[in-house]
Amino acid sequence: MTNADRISGIEVKASPFASIISQQIPDLSSYEDLYKHFHRNPEISTLETKTSAKILEVLQSLNSQYGSPIELKHPIGGTGLIGIHRNGTGKTLLLRADFDGLGLQEKTGLDYASTARQFDSHLDNVEKPTMHACGHDFHITSMLAAIETFLKAKDSWSGTLIYLFQPAEERGCGAQMMLDDGLYDRAKHACPEPDIVLGQHVMALKTGTVHTQTGPTMSxxxxxxxxxxxxxxxxxxxxxxxxxxxxxxxxxxxxxxxxxxxxxxxxxxxxxxxxxxxxxxxxxxxxxxxxxxxxxxxxxxxxxxxxxxxxxxxxxxxxxxxxxxxxxxxxxxxxPLTKNDADVTAQVNDSFISYFGKHRVDTNMAAQLGSEDFSWLARRIDKPYMFWFFGGTDAEVWDKHEKKGTLNEIPANHSPYFAPVIQPTLRVGVEAMVVAALTFVGKK
The missing domain is CATH 3.30.70.360 (Alpha-Beta Plaits)
Known part of the structure; x- marks a missing residue:
């Protein structure tokens, strides 16, 4: 692949991973349909039984298609699950995606908008409208498509990847629930301790862009x-x-x-x-x-x-x-405070810039006052971690508001109007996860 090559209409710079992704990334049309399914069917924190079952179904299908290389462990911490993908010697990475929705009435008007309602038996036993207003549906789908990419590209990397799907992030208890249920207890779940933990989040930023920060990243x-x-x-x-x-x-x-x-x-x-x-x-x-x-x-x-x-x-x-x-x-x-490891972040930043191009990667994003429980997965075992963001706002909409100085009018995460465009948001979410992981397990 040359510098002139383009993916989904977006230029991709020369990168050691560009040819792997261009050749091995699956057709994303089926994943777009899967994304719509998750968006239509959100579930409130700790009650994500159908979401977890659907993720497991997709992972089992991928295993069947590619010779069952992923060891599936479920349930962990309620509705959580992991897949352990051993593929030779090398580093062990944990890749995390959260999957709970919010008790919120969706007002996006999308043809795949959620009309779901659910009794919040964990909190107050009140029936609530339910919406994926924070983009966790993108996190699930990006991870599943990345997993298929790793399966197809098995000759291009060596090590162990742990695919972790986490419940109840919105209430700050999901990661802790999985840890308390013995996530890293080999006798219970056979999950090896990762050397590095990686995670990402879609935000109301310009689609096609990736944003990182070294040190304190979320409050x-x-x-x-x-x-x-x-x-x-x-x-x-x-x-x-x-x-x-x-x-x-x-x-x-x-x-x-x-x-x-x-x-x-x-x-x-x-x-x-x-x-x-x-x-x-x-x-x-x-x-x-x-x-x-x-x-x-x-x-x-x-x-x-x-x-x-x-x-x-x-x-x-x-x-x-x-x-x-x-x-x-x-x-x-x-x-907990999300504080990205300096060395891990520097290496991933280099990979992101090489792959996406400097104009699409912001390596000095302002620290966010939003919070995440992601870092517990690394803090519990004192391992380095990195958490980054990718944009979901239509580029033309973003440019129009930026020109007018009205970026604050774009519906953000947790808004009933939060509606990231499917593409290229989904593709960038897949690519970013694959590029970050290959930074440490890719064959040089």
């Missing part, structure tokens, strides 16, 4: 439900009560000083009170008030400052307000 996030106790009574007799709404209101305001007065201006942090609930009737002072608080940070040092400050402020305001007992803290979820 740590800590979420709590905090119950503030008071003493209820009649609204006309506040002097007989201890009003938890007043105490909680002071907490909400005071928490804003954590970022503005305790974290340095050159550090990035966010404290959000996303929910405040107390009482049901206009003339009744309630017994308690409930806050839900989310904290995001990019370093363990300032994460500790923020969490210590949260407890200090809550305790102090409860004391000041004469709360009859200490506040109750319940941890809702915890996402």
């Amino acid at each position: 740590a996030a800590d979420s709590y439900r905090i119950t503030i106790y008071g003493r209820g009574g009649h609204g006309s007799m506040p002097h007989y009560t201890i009003d938890p709404v007043v105490i909680a209101s002071h907490i909400v305001v005071r928490l804003q000083t954590l970022v503005s007065r305790e974290v340095p201006p050159d550090e990035t942090a966010v404290v959000t009170v996303g929910s405040f609930h107390a009482g049901h009737t206009v003339n009744v002072i309630s017994d308690d008030a409930i806050l839900q608080v989310n904290i995001r940070s990019f370093s363990e040092t300032w994460r500790k400052v923020l969490l210590d400050g949260l407890h200090r402020i809550v305790d102090a305001e409860c004391t000041a307000g004469r709360s009859p007992k200490p506040a109750k803290f319940e941890k809702l979820n915890q996402f």
Whole structure:
């Protein structure tokens, strides 16, 4: 393949992997149909039984077609599953794709839009509309097409690839569930420890592009439900009560000083009170008030400052307000800091630039305040990892909004209007995963 060769209308630069991909990547039309299937049929975190079964069905079909080289292990951590693909000596890599949807009503108007509904038995047992509003359907499909590429290109690489399909990323518990279920316990699942862990995510960026960052890439996030106790009574007799709404209101305001007065201006942090609930009737002072608080940070040092400050402020305001007992803290979820390994990222960046061309690869993407549980898969065994992003917004739409300075109007992840274009988004997702893996297991 020369520099003039093009794939899906997009120029591909000279790369040691270009000929492998051009010759071995499968026809993606069937994977486009598979993507539409996953998009139409999302399932809420921890309840992804049909999604997991469909992934397993495709993997079994690939095994049947290519002589069963992939050892399948399921279920792991609820609905999770892995495929272990041993193909000679060399490094062991873990490639991860998440597959849960969100409790959200889709409003894209696509002919393959989701109309699914599901009882969220894990959280509140409420029936909810369900949507793949974060692109996990692309992650599944890109991984499956990449797997077929590795099967067809078996003579071009040597090592072991672990294909991990993970549930419940949206609630920050899926990776931990798989680990707690003995993911790396050889006696239980026969999964070897990887030397490197790799993952990717589609975003509302220009399609055809790939984006990376060295070091802190996605924030740590800590979420709590905090119950503030008071003493209820009649609204006309506040002097007989201890009003938890007043105490909680002071907490909400005071928490804003954590970022503005305790974290340095050159550090990035966010404290959000996303929910405040107390009482049901206009003339009744309630017994308690409930806050839900989310904290995001990019370093363990300032994460500790923020969490210590949260407890200090809550305790102090409860004391000041004469709360009859200490506040109750319940941890809702915890996402680790995603901090890409410098050496792994440098090597993958070189491969991305060589393959996609420098104009399509951003190696200095701004760190994202969104959070991921991906890094637990590497942190648990103290291994290096890298997480990157690829664009899903139609190039013409992106260019139009960029020219007008209205990029903020493009529907982003978790929007009911989030609708990445299928191509070249899917192809780039496949290529990026294959190129990153071949960086470490490809035959030179």
